[in-house]
Amino acid sequence: MGNSKLLNNGLHTSSKPEDEVLLHSPQNPMATLPDADVWNRFRSGDEASFIYIYNEHFQALYQYGCQFTCIQELVEDAIQDLFVELRQKRKKITIKTSIRFYLFKSLKRKLIKLLEKRRKDLPYSPQPEYAAFEVTFSIEQRLIESQMHIEQRQKLAESIKKLTPRQREAIYYFYYENMSYAEIQKLMDFTHIQATRNLMYRAISELKKHLLVVIPAFIFN
Incomplete structure (x- = not known):
């Protein structure tokens, strides 16, 4: 289910057709605003901000949700519930x-x-457990820049699968979502940020051990 279809399925909006064009356009002025400003507009009841947040983050949320389960309907339902709840509790x-x-x-x-x-x-x-966190993330831009051969990409995919679920999860946040150590710490419920750094260090060290001979070192920098 696409994000626009999901948006219309229980998340009805009052925006006009011409507004929809602007909301999907890179010229949308909200795209230049800090998150705090967009969120404050949303909290004040601005419907355009709500739609912008939904469209801006839906695909990333869907891909993220699919790391936990292969049941697409479950992921879509969770995203739907999340945005319904956001609208209902926006002021809080x-x-x-x-x-x-x-x-x-x-x-x-x-x-x-x-x-x-x-x-x-x-x-x-037979559905996979949460702990599996079957990462399907890619560092596509870096792979393209490094002009990796098919066998090298396969080697990378195989090496990622050898990481522990928690290591794969941390790698996903750090490389795919560009999150900070502090954000990863909170998402993974670590007590101290050093635990996040240690996990990332072990994950990258493990990847380097298998891949440094075939993949440029800058991928791990």
């Missing part, structure tokens, strides 16, 4: 970092609850 919600970080943390919490409920209802369900 504040963000301390970025909008995407807040959405990721909220979606992760919802998905874990849904998956736990599903496993209780269907104890013999």
Whole structure:
């Protein structure tokens, strides 16, 4: 289900057709605003800000949700619930970092609850556990820049699979979503930021051990 279809499925808006064109346009003035300003507009009841937040983050949320489960409907339902809840509680919600970080943390919490409920209802369900975190992330731009051969990309994919689930999750946040160590710490519920750094160090060291001979070192910098 695409983001526009999901938006219209229970998340009706009052925007006009001509407004929709602007909202999807790179010329949208909100694209130049800091997250705090966009969020404040949203909290004040600005519908255009709500639609902008949805369209801006839907694809990333969907890809992120698919790291936890292959059940697409479950991911879509969780995203739908998340935005319905945002609209209902907009005046009570504040963000301390970025909008995407807040959405990721909220979606992760919802998905874990849904998956736990599903496993209780269907104890013999073959669906993957949360801990698997089957990362399908890519460092596409860096791979393109390095002009990696097909066998090198395959080697990278194989090496990522050898990482622990937590290492793959941290790598996803750091390389794919460009999150800071502080944000990763909160998303992964570490008590101290040093634990995040240690996890990233072990993950990158493991990848280097397998890949440095075939992949340029700058990928890991």
